[in-house]
Amino acid sequence: AQSVTQLDSQVPVFEEAPVELRCNYSSSVSVYLFWYVQYPNQGLQLLLKYLSGSTLVESINGFEAEFNKSQTSFHLRKPSVHISDTAEYFCAVSETGGYNKLIFGAGTRLAVHP
Amino acid sequence: KAGVTQTPRYLIKTRGQQVTLSCSPISGHRSVSWYQQTPGQGLQFLFEYFSETQRNKGNFPGRFSGRQFSNSRSEMNVSTLELGDSALYLCASSFALAGDGDTQYFGPGTRLTVL
Numbered sequence: 001a002q003s004v005t006q007l008d009s010q011v012p013v014f015e016e017a018p019v020e021l022r023c024n025y026s027s028s029v030s031v032y033l034f035w036y037v038q039y040p041n042q043g044l045q046l047l048l049k050y051l052s053g054s055t056l057v058e059s060i061n062g063f064e065a066e067f068n069k070s071q072t073s074f075h076l077r078k079p080s081v082h083i084s085d086t087a088e089y090f091c092a093v094s095e096t097g098g099y100n101k102l103i104f105g106a107g108t109r110l111a112v113h114p
Numbered sequence: 115k116a117g118v119t120q121t122p123r124y125l126i127k128t129r130g131q132q133v134t135l136s137c138s139p140i141s142g143h144r145s146v147s148w149y150q151q152t153p154g155q156g157l158q159f160l161f162e163y164f165s166e167t168q169r170n171k172g173n174f175p176g177r178f179s180g181r182q183f184s185n186s187r188s189e190m191n192v193s194t195l196e197l198g199d200s201a202l203y204l205c206a207s208s209f210a211l212a213g214d215g216d217t218q219y220f221g222p223g224t225r226l227t228v229l
Contacts, residue, residue, distance in 0.1 A: 032215040036220075041222075042222055043118070043204055043206075043220035043221050043222045043223050044204065044206075044220040045220070046217050046218070046219075049215075049217065051215045090157065092157075094215065096215070098170065099145075099162050099164070099169040099170045099210075100145055100147055100162055100170075100208060100210065100215075100216060100218060101147070101159050101162060101170045101172070102147070102149070102157075102159060102218065103159070104149075104156060104157035104158075105156075106156050107156065107157075
């Protein structure tokens, strides 16, 4: 069975500061890794995902995440955040061959202050 | 291209009733998954359908069921509602051509309140 741990339930940060949202996972099989974002009263949107290949993946809005197999981590980073990045961020894994079943972490609420 | 649509967006029911939620996937998507989101339990996988067949099921009681139609639209049904079923129910669709690892596109959800 897989599990996902997001180490911080809330992360407050000032605008234009860097941020890291931490995610660790546990699985006995190969997994795919995802970061989703949820804005208030909306569904989830995919930020980025790791399937294979380069361990550093980037999104179009400046976020990046690095897959670290030895530490079973997939931390999300952004060098300079904006007020509009305020949202809840979810790390998720799916088992290879698992028919898209996503196991989510508890979420990290990112609050960007001016 | 239209996104994933879910109807209704809000629903209020009383204990013991049953409810049916609907999900229309993005055109061309053949896989539909359902998730329950609550403050206490977070996001939990309910089930996934592909070409009208349930391929995967989460750890929920039999009161939760679903189905998928030939046009890929999906419904989920909850019978004998309990207070704890109050949640945001999210539907997600994907092409599922590769079998897994596909990007899942989520709808806005149906907010179910059980009184």
